[in-house]
Amino acid sequence: MLVEEKDENIPSELQRNPYTETVTPLTNGLLKTYGPSLTQVKNALSELTEKESTLLEQVHSENLALAESQHSDDLHTMFAKIETYQTKLVNIKKEMKHLHDKSVKLKKRALKLQQFREKQDYIKQQKEASIKQEEDLIVKK
Template sequence: MMRSRGPQEESEQDTVCVVMEDVVCVDEHTIQRLTEGFLSHYQPELNASKQTLQELTQNQVILLDTLEQEVTKFRECNAMIDLNALFTEAKVYHSKLVNIRKEMIVLHDKTTRLKKRALKLQQHKQKEDLEREQQRERELERERRLVAKPAKRSGDA
């Protein structure tokens, strides 16, 4: 297989020389056979490794897609939780608004009744004041009538 050749054999076209400590010349056919042997020994394992790596890459892509879908589901779930909390909060505020509206209606009714009562009281007071004024005028008139008037002398005229 490998052998040393002399200077006369180095001139052949199918010979390759490798320089190390000693000069080794090997023909092309030997190199070809060594290469084929090397490849035939390691190529099945390399092809199997390549196939395994391709499968792992495909599985990794599938896992990444699945993981992205799960992340999307979690985001949607969190959005639903936030949305539910928002609806719950909206219900609470709606009930507060309803209560405030009821209180405002009650207060409006009370103020309306108080205004009516105040108007009635004002009218009653005005009526009493008017009656008092009329009574006082009657008493003054009565006093004027009761006050003695000097009699007219009959001879003075």
């Protein structure tokens, strides 16, 4: 707006740009040189913009679907079941470890008892053998 007011105050002879004759061919040359590549860039940018908007729509729809699934009662129920089963699994593992330890102790005790019985049987056999020897000696005398 300010430029127009200044142009009106300047006489028409001075308003004419003295460089118009050289600027016009230079401008045309620049447009011929860079015009096609700039057009290609413009087309590529518009294509990218379209693809970006399509991608944004897809991301938005996926976000909505994810938000819906996160607020699903079935999902919350499933996670509650997972927690319950996890607790049960931990308890079963503890019980199995306890039973394993108990069975190891029982096996050790059974082995000790077996060894003790074998030792007692051996001592009993030795006593019986010595008694028999004594009886045999007494009978021979």
